[in-house]
Amino acid sequence: KGIMNAISGHHFGTDGKTEKHTVCVEGNIGSGKTTLLEYFSTYPYTEVTKEPVEKWRNIKGMNALEYMYKDASRWGLTFQTYVQLTMLQIHTQPQVKRVKMMERSIYSAKYCFVENLYQSGKMPEIEYTVLTEWFDFLLKTQDIKVDLIVYLKTKPETDLRRIKERCRPEEKQIPLEYLETLHNLHEDWLIKKKFPLPAPVLVLNGEYEKEEMIKEYESYTPHILRGPA
Template sequence: MSNIKSFAVAARTVNKRPFRVSIEGNIGSGKSTCINFFDKYPNVEKHGEPLNEWRNVSGHNLLGLVYSDMNKWTFPFQHYVHLTRLKIQTSPPSNPDITVKMFERSVQNSRHCFVENAKKQNFLQDAEYQTLLAWYDYTEKSLDVSLDLIVYLKTTPEIVWQRMVQRGRAEESEVPLEYLKQVHEAYEIWLSSPDVGCEVLTIDADKGLDSVKEDLERYSYKILGGNHTN
């Protein structure tokens, strides 16, 4: 067991925090649908991506700005994304009956997927990149942001690009297929790393919605922390 995973188990045992599940995947992979599938479980606290917060930072739509000019806006956007994910990941549960906390993407995702891809694509200057790494490293050392399970909705970039176009979210209208390919590659590198820090459950999300729901039902015991104790 890695040191990171050992810390996660120890922290959850000592603090009696909920079992943390991050739903991960490319844009249009079905993360929101996955989270909504668990509405029937009252012990699960669910958090979608805080899009409305990203769209209104004191009147500034950071989500729209970053898609319109990656070079100019990636640094402030990722800085704010880290803050909003951190609040979700570390906030206490809404009531004492909550045993599972499920959220759409994670602090780890920001660091190991989107920030790494932004540096690789030269959307971040090295000083900006190093600042974001320092922010994440301090967070990881000072707070328990550990995950217990990652559910990875694995998709083909061409398929999620078609879905993205069909759903017509305004900010995504300028996102090219090439960017989705870059995000896919970043996910594959991150989640295949031996240092990912927790178990990764991979679900084929290229399949139809009904098939994905069948997989979620099949693995619900694991997703809801059935193999673990608080």
């Protein structure tokens, strides 16, 4: 209750200190980002943007996610170009409420997923370079503000179990090694700071199951919704 008062009370009232705040939720496939966003969407002053994955599965009836999983060498550039576009659209969408929360970002698409395609030899250098030039141009010219990154840290084995449980058809063939590589890329970026970080990182243990996870979210709510002091 104390926490709730702090949030709905004078901290974010009309005292001029009220500032808009953008949070990106990052973590491996199956780490629980959707559950976290569902939890925070119940707060009246947060807006949670829709999962872009639904767009990737239906581009005028075509499923780019499925193409990408079936043949990453052929469709990687197509898919990542579309991911970059949809992420940019979400980043630049006008913010109405005080807190904007989004699943992933243009950054993880580049530093984790594009990097993975390139490093594994599935994306040729020329495609990587074209995407990188677009990415750099967008960062320079667009308003892609992030105030906080929440990193849901999980073990790849846990991600694999959850992916199997939810049964998205495109994800049926995902091997553990793929999740391990993606995990390492998230760690390289968010913990080891191998790529530029657009905002401070809050690391949450994503290993808990739903009920304890909700308790974890509750205890970090002031930090997540207000941002670093």
